Amino acid sequence: IDLTTTLNKLHFKTPLMNAAGVHCATTTELDDLLDSQAGGLVTKSATLQPRTGNPDPRYANLPFGSINSMGLPNQGLDYYLNYANATALTHPDFPILLSLAGQSLAENLQMLERIQASAFSGLTELNLSCPNVPGKPQIGYDFDQMKTILTAVFQTFNQPLGIKLPPYFDLAQFDLVADILNQFPLAFINTINSVGNGLFINLETETTVIKPKGGFGGIGGSYVKPVALANVRAFRQRLNPAIQIIGTGGVVSGGDLFELILCGADVVQIGTTLAQEGTPAFGRILTELERIMAQKGYATLADFRGNLKTL
Numbered sequence: 001i002d003l004t005t006t007l008n009k010l011h012f013k014t015p016l017m018n019a020a021g022v023h024c025a026t027t028t029e030l031d032d033l034l035d036s037q038a039g040g041l042v043t044k045s046a047t048l049q050p051r052t053g054n055p056d057p058r059y060a061n062l063p064f065g066s067i068n069s070m071g072l073p074n075q076g077l078d079y080y081l082n083y084a085n086a087t088a089l090t091h092p093d094f095p096i097l098l099s100l101a102g103q104s105l106a107e108n109l110q111m112l113e114r115i116q117a118s119a120f121s122g123l124t125e126l127n128l129s130c131p132n133v134p135g136k137p138q139i140g141y142d143f144d145q146m147k148t149i150l151t152a153v154f155q156t157f158n159q160p161l162g163i164k165l166p167p168y169f170d171l172a173q174f175d176l177v178a179d180i181l182n183q184f185p186l187a188f189i190n191t192i193n194s195v196g197n198g199l200f201i202n203l204e205t206e207t208t209v210i211k212p213k214g215g216f217g218g219i220g221g222s223y224v225k226p227v228a229l230a231n232v233r234a235f236r237q238r239l240n241p242a243i244q245i246i247g248t249g250g251v252v253s254g255g256d257l258f259e260l261i262l263c264g265a266d267v268v269q270i271g272t273t274l275a276q277e278g279t280p281a282f283g284r285i286l287t288e289l290e291r292i293m294a295q296k297g298y299a300t301l302a303d304f305r306g307n308l309k310t311l
């Protein structure tokens, strides 16, 4: 069975990788990804300067997923850019995505200029959907601001770029956002980020389970799979075919991975499951996918990608 896929001409030996933020904040964690069955890796969303993020506890496992309000703790762009450029020499065939989450347009443009001036040959993912920085609304929900940012970014940056989107919940939003995105030479979109500002409660203690923002945080895991499937499907039906899709959200099993590809995902990311199981999750889920494909008589991902049937 052939599990290979491509994203903007980068060759992935498997379609599964980490989601930004999970197991990718330090060189130790990133090296684990290189040694796993992941087909590629993405680094923790970076800002120009290092950040410590929100106070602990800021991540909790839930019965069917997770809640987080990390608040963008990261080592700063240069740390991840240096790692990516060094790894390109030792692992030339391993696709690397750099995630950026500048706190202003100017900061994003400065980071893009640094990337462009370096030897970086991977893909850049601009995170327009962090739900957890106090006082900073998710850009992906402000369509005018999104268009302004993309206009400025594509005037500056001439290398392959994708964006990480928040989940949308209305068909009119899918229409509006796709209309904007189709005006730009995006390499890919990544959908979805966590479902922002959920609230989980410990019934016994009557308290929230995380501290920042009064307990509100981004929800991931099985809770969000139907939202992820819908967002991948809705954007695949609306976007220019040249814009590829990374599907993220709620992948626990090979069946979940199959379903996201059936909705049109070119590459699939795991967040909560990777946080809970560590890097062995890649091999487990991919083995489950191979069994499903063999049973159905599919030899490649292209045999079923985007082929969801409706009633």
Ligand code: RRO
Binding pocket: 021, 045, 068, 069, 070, 071, 072, 073, 101, 127, 129, 130, 131, 132, 133, 193, 194, 218
């Ligand atoms: O660091 C975070 O709190 C965080 C980010 Br930047 C994001 O994009 N998504 C998320 O769930 N957490």
